[in-house]
Amino acid sequence: MRPLVPNLEIIIPSFGSSFSISNHEEKTNAHTKHWHYHPEIELVYINGGSGKRQVGSHVSYYNDGDLILIGSNLPHCGFTDEATGNKKETVIQMKPDFLGNTFFDLSEMNNIKNLFSQAKQGISFTGETKKILGKRIEALSEQTQLERLLSMLSILNELELSKDSTILNAEGHSMEMQMQDNDRMNIVYNYVKDHFQENITLEEIAQLVAMTVPSFCRYFKKITNKTFTKFVNDYRLVHASKLLAEKQVSISEISFESGFNNFGHFNKSFKDFTGKSASQYRQELRSYLG
Secondary structure (H helix, E strand, O other): OOOOOOEEOOOOOOOOOOOEEEEEEOOOOOOOOOOEEOOOEEEEEEEOOOEEEEEOOEEEEEOOOEEEEEOOOOOEOOOOOOOOOOOEEEEEEEOOOOOOOOHHHOHHHHHHHHHHHHHHHOEEEOHHHHHHHHHHHHHHHHOOHHHHHHHHHHHHHHHHHOOOEEEOOOOOOOOOOOHHHHHHHHHHHHHHHHHOOOOOOHHHHHHHOOOOHHHHHHHHHHHHOOOHHHHHHHHHHHHHHHHHHHOOOOHHHHHHHOOOOOHHHHHHHHHHHHOOOHHHHHHHHHHHHO
16 A cells, blocks of 8 residues: 655635634544644644544544644644544644744744744643633634734733643654655654554565665654654554543453554553553543543
């Protein structure tokens, strides 16, 4: 099967605005199934639901919606589909200099400038920040042009001040890459996304990007700060987390469906990854979701 080529998304600002706002009702976001990247910074608010969060070399699971800030040219996959159960998804996209080359050099803009710098690693916001700012993000499309701009600057400033934030690629390794790197890594990510339930050998993945196995291993570790084996393993564990929340099937079946052939290895890996056994994770999640 030929791997999906990376999708360089071309974004046009909303009419009368310096940035783009798009609202997706459930099941309508066409970018969900593809890894893509773009020079624009992207702010995504997911109202309700649960699913996979895939940004750069980071994969994790969100529930009860999400609020995510993604830096320029940081590859990512969409966050919603027919199974996530979200009510709505609002996506805001803006160029790093969407207000001009010198605007963010003003001292008043230091917070937002710092936020954009952190966004190169991807940021997730939870708690009250997600709850309060999510409503304000959804309201943007109903505002006048000037109100929208002022609201956007206020939202960005409050995101920078928030204590409810998590850096997604927290190993201190930015995924901002050259175009050649983006192309190569997107081929790898697309292949993992489509084949993680199968055995993926280093030989086949290296061949996809026309590299030797040793060269690919060094390259992948340099770009992502993870080994390829760990990246695939993390991807499978996040998928297992999603299944534990969404499907009433046995844990052994979830292990197999997530690409693990050895149940004992799955149990140990899941506990190392989450700090909890799979059964404890499922029980606590059910209690949390009430």
